[in-house]
Amino acid sequence: MAEEAGSPPDPSAPSILVMIPTYNDFELLGDIVKSIRAELPNSTVLVINDGSDEPIFRNDIGDECLLVGLKMNMGLGLCMHVAFDHFLRYDYDVLARVDSDGQHPVGSLTKLVQPILQGKASYVVGCRSNRNESRSMRAYLARFVRGYMAFIVSTVTRGWSPEDITSGFIAADRKTVQHLNRQYLERYPEPQMSLAVGRQKLPVESIEIEQLDRAHGVSTITVGQALRFLYRFNINVLAVLMQKGTTR
């Protein structure tokens, strides 16, 4: 595994892979990588550039990071699979995800991976306590869509799902990664992942986090994409319902 020069790895420490998918959002990338290294010194950071208009330079993120650049924008689902493939190939213990827009509180990473390291959970989701605070029309619409999806996922999994199914601040253990890598994850995969984990009855835990304000860039989810997102979600739920029970 890639380790920082001058800090010999502790062989007994669990290996953690922290993935940062990014699309035209790397103003804060260097700072986020530094914060992750400070929070989880034994972790390996994997930056996945999902076909951004500009390339990411090594100097911006440091030599100790793993960096892979996709030639075109393929969506978050594929980025997750790239991270899963690497995670499984190099026998990491925990996979965590942090977004590159600076909204995820990197200081809560230890809290996020803790339930997995303690064997209490296989999939941990950072539940945004302030996700419903905004009062704009767009925020109301997003809240309605989130509520609808959470209700459907909770019904389909009989309550075996995290509270915030659209949060991207997640951590997973090996068993969960193996299961999720067998799925075909779409462009915005978070609800799909919650659904897959819930159907498999893998132990799920939610931790409270405070989502930070977006410091740079804009959301990639437009109204049109939100409708497609909803369409994909419904199709995915129908596909899951047609599968035969759980495969536990």
Place this chain on the structure above:
Amino acid sequence: MKFVVVLFLGGAMLMLVRRNLLQIDLTFPLFAGLVVLGFASMSEGFIDWAASVLNIADAPRAIVLIAIAILFSIITVLAIAHSQLRRRQLMIIRYLAQNELMQQETRAARN
């Protein structure tokens, strides 16, 4: 007039194929069926026969319904082909990304 319509539809199809929007190898039987149907529908005898086979009172509607069914089949085949290609594309990208990461891991282990 019917002949002009058939020629126009045939031309439009060929244009789609030329622009690589239609995969002719996968849809060929359906494409051929549509062309044959277009020419056959110029014959009154064929229209009456198709209407009697399908139990449709208004004869010209039989041709329209058959054409719609074939078009749906083409769309389905194209959607399947597109999905297969997308999956292959994703597998190739994952393979390439994995190779790139493997090289970085190997380099880091050497250092």
